[in-house]
Amino acid sequence: MTTSTTTRMTAPRLGRLIADGDLEAVRAAVQDSPRLLGSTVERDGQGGWTPLHVAVAEGQGEVVRLLVEAGAYLSARTEHGRDPLHTALESAPALVPLLRELGAPVDAASAAYLDDAERLRTELDDGAPLADPVTGVDLLTLATAGGAAASARTLLDRGADADRGALHAAAGRTRLELVRLLLAAGADVNRREPDTGRSPLHAAVAAGPGHDAPEVVRELLDAGADVNATTADGASALDISRVAAARNRRDDAAQATVHDALADLLVARGAMD
Numbered sequence: 480m481t482t483s484t485t486t487r488m489t490a491p492r493l494g495r496l497i498a499d500g501d502l503e504a505v506r507a508a509v510q511d512s513p514r515l516l517g518s519t520v521e522r523d524g525q526g527g528w529t530p531l532h533v534a535v536a537e538g539q540g541e542v543v544r545l546l547v548e549a550g551a552y553l554s555a556r557t558e559h560g561r562d563p564l565h566t567a568l569e570s571a572p573a574l575v576p577l578l579r580e581l582g583a584p585v586d587a588a589s590a591a592y593l594d595d596a597e598r599l600r601t602e603l604d605d606g607a608p609l610a611d612p613v614t615g616v617d618l619l620t621l622a623t624a625g626g627a628a629a630s631a632r633t634l635l636d637r638g639a640d641a642d643r644g645a646l647h648a649a650a651g652r653t654r655l656e657l658v659r660l661l662l663a664a665g666a667d668v669n670r671r672e673p674d675t676g677r678s679p680l681h682a683a684v685a686a687g688p689g690h691d692a693p694e695v696v697r698e699l700l701d702a703g704a705d706v707n708a709t710t711a712d713g714a715s716a717l718d719i720s721r722v723a724a725a726r727n728r729r730d731d732a733a734q735a736t737v738h739d740a741l742a743d744l745l746v747a748r749g750a751m752d
Contacts, residue, residue: 490518493530498537505530505542509549516551527557535563535578538571544581553583564589565613572624587611591618591634594627599634609639616644623648623657631657641666650699651682655691658698668702676711680704684716684741685723692737696744706750717742717750 488508493515496504509515515530522528522536531551534542543563547553556562564583567574575592579585587607590598599618603609610617619639622630623646635641641664649657658679662668669678677685683695696716700706709715714722724738742750 488512488515490515490520490530493518494520494522494528494533497530497534497539497542500537500539500542502541502545506545506549509546513550516546516549517555519557525557525559525561527555527559529555529563531555531563532557532561532566535566535574536570538574540574540577543574543577547581553578553581560613565611568592568611568616568621569614575625587618588614588616588621591622591630592625592627594622594625594630596627596629596633599630603633603637609634609637610643619643619645620648623654623661624652626652626654626657628656628660631660635660635664642670644672646670646679647672647677647682650679650695651686653683653686653691653695655694655698658695662698662702668699668704669708671708674711676709678704678708680706680708680716681710681714681719684719684745693740693744696741700748706745706748715750717745717752720745 488511493505493508496508517529519527519529520533522533529551531543531546532555534546554562564575564578565588567578568588572592575589579589579593585595585598587599587602588611590602611621617639619631619634619641620643622634641661646658646661646666646668649661671678680696680699683692683699686692707715720738720742724735724742727735727738
């Protein structure tokens with residue numbers, strides 16, 4: 480049942496409605512009590528999260544549009560300095576274009592992700608660092624996550640370190656052009672993620688069934704990727720591909736076939752059971 484009585488609606492309750500994607504309940508709440516648009520809650524150990532931040536983090540695009548059209552501030556920041564666009568870059572990249580459409584201010588991080596190379600160059604010329612000071616993520620990784628080849632080239636030309644995670648992002652999204660670009664720039668094909676122990680090869684195999692997945696895997700192997708490297712929990716790329724194939728065999732034969740083909744490729748290149 481929709482709750483719209485002002486005295487009963489609170490910021491935490493509104494946050495739950497947002498997380499549930501209850502568009503009409505959210506609409507009624509902010510119409511009855513516009514002050515809620517500026518209310519804040521704590522999330523993930525930091526205060527200052529507005530309803531718009533919550534909607535972005537929850538991936539609720541329709542709610543995001545509703546809140547902005549109702550007057551939510553696109554420049555509102557949490558106590559750690561994150562505005563809604565930063566939140567999207569971290570938690571819901573698919574909402575970045577929507578926030579830009581709605582007028583969210585662009586900084587170096589969002590310009591890198593959106594492949595706005597001209598704006599990115601302007602930001603860098605004005606002194607923006609090569610790592611986003613708000614999220615801590617380096618701009619090259621953000622560009623790679625967004626499939627932003629022009630931004631990636633700009634950042635490499637400006638001295639960005641190719642070895643801060645961008646190759647994992649490119650491999651995990653099976654972005655062949657960017658994988659080649661980063662390898663040519665000297666990215667370590669066997670670099671491990673500190674927490675998971677995953678290499679770019681693990682990321683590429685786990686990504687499955689993208690059209691470029693086999694080509695990305697071949698590119699990594701040709702560059703010297705260790706085909707038998709294991710993650711922190713002991714999984715090899717072959718293990719990952721076979722588990723994925725088995726998981727999809729009943730529900731999605733096409734995806735299972737892709738993972739089977741990746742397993743065959745790995746075996747042909749020396750992967751051991």
